Amino acid sequence: NIYIAILKRININYQIMKLKNLLLATTFILSSVIFAQETFPPEEIITGTFIGKTIRMDEFTPLEENNNSSVPTMVIDQLVSNATGIVNQTTTVIQNLQTEPGGIASFPLSQNFVGASQSESSYFPPDPTGAVGPNHYVHSVNSLVKIFSKTGTLLVGPVNLNVFLGIPSNNGDPIVLYDQLADRWVVSEFGSLGSNLGLAIGVSETNDPAGAYNVYQYPFSGFPDYPHYGVWHDGYYGTVNLDGASTQGFVMERDEMLIGGAAPQILIFNLPGIIANPNQVKSPEPANLLGTTIDPNTPGYITYLQDDGWSGAITFDHLKVWEIVPDWNNTANSTISAPLEIPTDPFDSGELFGNGNGAIRQPGTSQRLAGHGGIVSFAANYRPFSTHNSWLITFNTFIDGNETGGIRWIELRNDAVNPWSIFQEGTYSIADGHSRLMSSSAMDAEGNIALAYTTASLTLPVSLRYTGRFDGDALGMMTVAETTIFDGPGVRTNANRYGDYSHMTMDPDNFTFWYTGDYFSSNNQWRTRIAAFRIFGPFANDVGVNAINTPTNGILTNAETVEISIRNYSPNSITNVPVELRVDGNLVATETYIGTINSNETATFQFGQTVNLSTPGQTYSIEAKTILA
Numbered sequence: 001n002i003y004i005a006i007l008k009r010i011n012i013n014y015q016i017m018k019l020k021n022l023l024l025a026t027t028f029i030l031s032s033v034i035f036a037q038e039t040f041p042p043e044e045i046i047t048g049t050f051i052g053k054t055i056r057m058d059e060f061t062p063l064e065e066n067n068n069s070s071v072p073t074m075v076i077d078q079l080v081s082n083a084t085g086i087v088n089q090t091t092t093v094i095q096n097l098q099t100e101p102g103g104i105a106s107f108p109l110s111q112n113f114v115g116a117s118q119s120e121s122s123y124f125p126p127d128p129t130g131a132v133g134p135n136h137y138v139h140s141v142n143s144l145v146k147i148f149s150k151t152g153t154l155l156v157g158p159v160n161l162n163v164f165l166g167i168p169s170n171n172g173d174p175i176v177l178y179d180q181l182a183d184r185w186v187v188s189e190f191g192s193l194g195s196n197l198g199l200a201i202g203v204s205e206t207n208d209p210a211g212a213y214n215v216y217q218y219p220f221s222g223f224p225d226y227p228h229y230g231v232w233h234d235g236y237y238g239t240v241n242l243d244g245a246s247t248q249g250f251v252m253e254r255d256e257m258l259i260g261g262a263a264p265q266i267l268i269f270n271l272p273g274i275i276a277n278p279n280q281v282k283s284p285e286p287a288n289l290l291g292t293t294i295d296p297n298t299p300g301y302i303t304y305l306q307d308d309g310w311s312g313a314i315t316f317d318h319l320k321v322w323e324i325v326p327d328w329n330n331t332a333n334s335t336i337s338a339p340l341e342i343p344t345d346p347f348d349s350g351e352l353f354g355n356g357n358g359a360i361r362q363p364g365t366s367q368r369l370a371g372h373g374g375i376v377s378f379a380a381n382y383r384p385f386s387t388h389n390s391w392l393i394t395f396n397t398f399i400d401g402n403e404t405g406g407i408r409w410i411e412l413r414n415d416a417v418n419p420w421s422i423f424q425e426g427t428y429s430i431a432d433g434h435s436r437l438m439s440s441s442a443m444d445a446e447g448n449i450a451l452a453y454t455t456a457s458l459t460l461p462v463s464l465r466y467t468g469r470f471d472g473d474a475l476g477m478m479t480v481a482e483t484t485i486f487d488g489p490g491v492r493t494n495a496n497r498y499g500d501y502s503h504m505t506m507d508p509d510n511f512t513f514w515y516t517g518d519y520f521s522s523n524n525q526w527r528t529r530i531a532a533f534r535i536f537g538p539f540a541n542d543v544g545v546n547a548i549n550t551p552t553n554g555i556l557t558n559a560e561t562v563e564i565s566i567r568n569y570s571p572n573s574i575t576n577v578p579v580e581l582r583v584d585g586n587l588v589a590t591e592t593y594i595g596t597i598n599s600n601e602t603a604t605f606q607f608g609q610t611v612n613l614s615t616p617g618q619t620y621s622i623e624a625k626t627i628l629a
Helices: 161-165 254-258
Strands: 006-012 015-020 044-047 049-053 111-117 129-132 136-141 144-149 154-160 175-179 184-190 199-204 213-218 224-232 235-242 246-252 265-270 285-289 300-306 318-325 335-337 340-343 380-384 389-398 405-414 421-428 435-443 449-456 463-469 480-487 503-506 512-522 525-534 543-550 563-568 574-583 586-597 602-606 620-626
Touching: 111 136, 111 144, 111 512, 129 503, 129 512, 136 175, 136 184, 136 512, 136 525, 144 161, 154 161, 161 184, 161 199, 161 213, 175 224, 184 224, 199 254, 235 254, 235 285, 235 300, 246 300, 246 318, 265 318, 300 389, 318 405, 380 435, 389 435, 405 449, 435 503, 435 512, 449 512, 463 512, 463 525, 480 512, 480 525, 543 574, 563 574, 563 586, 586 602
Parallel strands: 006 620, 129 175, 224 285, 285 380, 405 435
Antiparallel strands: 006 015, 006 543, 044 265, 049 213, 111 525, 129 136, 136 144, 144 154, 175 184, 184 199, 199 213, 224 235, 235 246, 246 265, 285 300, 300 318, 318 335, 318 340, 380 389, 389 405, 405 421, 435 449, 449 463, 463 480, 503 512, 512 525, 543 563, 543 620, 563 602, 574 586, 574 620
């Protein structure tokens, strides 16, 4: 028997990237459940308080940078019902673990600039968030908001967030959204309504993010910690970690807020059948619409993970999905469904919250940082296509007994007939000793996925990176090379707080991903980064080999057929592609794929020339590339 390792190499625009073979068994568990029919009314129906209309954002006096503040103020600590639990050493076997990076070369970052710094804010952690519109990127961290051009020029700010919203306190958890259906902007943080604070939401009066905003406050029955939102056709949907003990979903009356109405309502729902994470922030996520096309009859969606390590009542790892149907003409008729349960491959979200715990290790210090496991990462982006709808869900999972962090990513799909089920599922954790966590993902108009995240370890300070995949690539795999956004030089030694989230949004061009996350520019000094990039490029005649399908390890002969996959990365069709084959660096064949490959599609090609791989014990290097002029 002859067992060999095939070294696959990929050529994109004449750049050769090394891709080691991935011999991974991948298991897919598809849900066979049907839509639940039972529905429940809102827990509360509340009318928001109209605070008033702000002056233009660009008329506020910018904050002065405070370089003398060595001890920043921590925003309200996250509420967790049980932060002193014990981590059970994981026995979970990750069935779909990707340990090798993708081999498709990434495009250069189109933008990569500093967003905000601790010296401007004087609060920690930053809770970075941002959204992109036709001409601007609006960025917020705890206590301030800024507006940039899409080339990184600061246009407005930094503006004090609570002064801008017209409330007396800065308590944190900002969120910025661009409502592409209405061409408006949404800026939010905790409100100032009594001890529970509530939420303060500003909606721009026009499509100018530097203009005036109508501001509302919404009360909750408890402190609405860790609020996250999604843009939808019939409301602004959201979730909160209520008093650290439970979680709720809600829908704000978007149409009324967009016209500056005096009394928009909010529907607040308990999530039927939910079992909350006992050791972490409770954070489901609402679906957030990408693009501008959606069936107006589509209900809103909320999802949450359920780890069988949390409770004996959870007998298998799965996602829960709820449907919400608001009725703004008769709000009492609004409903939330019983949950659809979708089995996943096993995962372990057992990270504990609290100082002394945390999934993020750092070099040169014993201080661990919270990686926010056990939550669905922000945002859970949803995109409709002509044949189906796709919904991206990501969250942290430990992959071994050393509590190394990996990212579980899932693409759910449904259509007019079939309920949500898992189309593909993967766990991204490259075998280099670094954890990868606190992710955010999105999908472009061609179905290509980008995944950005934090990576860190005992040898790597907190850093920001991204990967991705093309529609049609091997399911469950991130095939784009891991790309550095920024390697942070510093660490935090004085607290366990990091993040508490990152944020990826889509450009209105539907192909450019915008991401913001934070790192430490020096010890105990956070800074945010804003990056823009594409997976699917705008270049003509961009075609390359994206996989070597055969041969594979096994008993091989002196006449093996080499089969490759060729992908068209350009926006136009390409015909008759010359390809080259080498073995151990030696040219074996130059042949031509005859036919047309449409944009963002693949074609299979077999070389007519066979290769001799018959030497016992030999390891061969097979390289295939396109050679367009």
